[in-house]
Amino acid sequence: MATSFSGELATGPTRAEVSKIKATCGALGLLVWCLVMPILFYSGHFLRVPGHRRLLLAFHHGVKRLFNIYTEYEGELRTHTPTLYVCNHQSYLDVFVLGSVLRGAFIAKSEVAGWPLFGTLAKVQDTLFFERSTRKAREQIEVMRDHLQSGRNLILFPEGTSTEGTHVEPFRSSLFEAAVGGERAVWVQPVTVAYTHYQDVRMTQAERDRYAWYLPMTFMPHFFYGLGLGRCTAKLVFHEPVRESDFESRKAWAAHCENAVRAGLDRALGVDRTDEHG
Numbered sequence: 001m002a003t004s005f006s007g008e009l010a011t012g013p014t015r016a017e018v019s020k021i022k023a024t025c026g027a028l029g030l031l032v033w034c035l036v037m038p039i040l041f042y043s044g045h046f047l048r049v050p051g052h053r054r055l056l057l058a059f060h061h062g063v064k065r066l067f068n069i070y071t072e073y074e075g076e077l078r079t080h081t082p083t084l085y086v087c088n089h090q091s092y093l094d095v096f097v098l099g100s101v102l103r104g105a106f107i108a109k110s111e112v113a114g115w116p117l118f119g120t121l122a123k124v125q126d127t128l129f130f131e132r133s134t135r136k137a138r139e140q141i142e143v144m145r146d147h148l149q150s151g152r153n154l155i156l157f158p159e160g161t162s163t164e165g166t167h168v169e170p171f172r173s174s175l176f177e178a179a180v181g182g183e184r185a186v187w188v189q190p191v192t193v194a195y196t197h198y199q200d201v202r203m204t205q206a207e208r209d210r211y212a213w214y215l216p217m218t219f220m221p222h223f224f225y226g227l228g229l230g231r232c233t234a235k236l237v238f239h240e241p242v243r244e245s246d247f248e249s250r251k252a253w254a255a256h257c258e259n260a261v262r263a264g265l266d267r268a269l270g271v272d273r274t275d276e277h278g
Contacts (some may be wrong), residue, residue, distance in 0.1 A: 023228030104153030
């Protein structure tokens with residue numbers, strides 16, 4: 001049985017019909033997956049099984065498959081630690097797409113910690129939960145810096161919001177301060193996330209809205225119906241890693257990363273903005 005999606009904002013042609021039967025089966029599969037994987041992870045942790053943290057990648061990969069998302073890659077991923085990965089943001093699905101490849105902790109708003117099931121799963125991955133408060137900005141940057149200086153990676157969405165998937169909002173340069181200072185040299189790698197094809201054909205915006213999640217969309221219908229869709233192709237573009245010393249200022253550093261991610265998104269979507277800038 002197929003159904004329309006009430007949370008869709010864009011108008012236009014779409015082949016992305018939702019199967020309620022498939023969505024229900026996917027939801028049940030997701031529930032089982034979300035119960036089994038933490039048990040395996042904590043068992044590996046307490047028994048000190050070598051390589052048990054690779055289960056985190058497997059968890060995200062499994063969720064990605066339940067949403068029928070397949071990933072293509074461009075560029076070379078920096079695997080040395082510590083690395084700050086800075087990515088554009090369109091949806092909660094970005095976490096699973098990125099988390100299936102990147103070894104690192106995400107930064108999430110503090111409310112996520114209290115979400116049923118997903119809050120617990122986020123804690124398993126050592127997610128850093130921050131309040132959206134300028135008063136606590138300095139403290140939060142120090143927490144990020146300590147995390148990086150301990151030799152671990154971070155995954156950051158410096159736009160501070162999610163978009164409809166066709167443009168990149170300005171990066172908040174203040175967050176790059178977490179990669180400055182300390183004994184360990186921290187590299188920043190820009191990463192582009194793009195949802196490009198549905199059923200092997202380039203997406204319309206109406207189809208992309210099945211994957212991008214932004215206000216005023218409601219979460220639960222978007223999430224549930226996403227499990228009942230056909231094959232989606234997401235592309236990750238790994239750009240050249242850079243460090244603070246390569247730039248004259250932190251703002252220039254952030255702007256370089258923002259432009260790299262934007263160019264990667266345009267390339268992945270087949271968009272030519274020459275006329276806009278010319």
